[in-house]
Amino acid sequence: MAYFITDACISCGACESECPVSCIAAGDSAYVIDADTCIECGACANVCPVDAPEQK
Numbered sequence: 001m002a003y004f005i006t007d008a009c010i011s012c013g014a015c016e017s018e019c020p021v022s023c024i025a026a027g028d029s030a031y032v033i034d035a036d037t038c039i040e041c042g043a044c045a046n047v048c049p050v051d052a053p054e055q056k
Contacts, residue, residue, distance in 0.1 A: 002033065002035035002055070003035075003040065003042070003044060003045065003054065003056070004033055004035065004054060005030055005052045006052045007030065007052075008050045008051065008052040009031055009050070009052040010049070010052075011030055012049065013026070013031070014047045015045075015047060015048055015052075015053060016031060018044055018047045019043060020041060021038070023038050030052070031052075035056070040055070
C-alpha cells in the first residue's frame, strides 16, 4: 500500500530528498506523495521527525 503524509507534517522536506523515485513534493500546507509512483519502500517514514508518512 502506498504511503501518504498525514496532517502531522511540518514541511521540513526531509522525506522529499530521501525518496528514491521522487514521488514526494511540497503541497500547499504539507508535503504530498504521488500514490501511483510510490514504491512503498518506507524511506520517507524512516527519516520523518514527526512520523507523518503512513501506509494507506
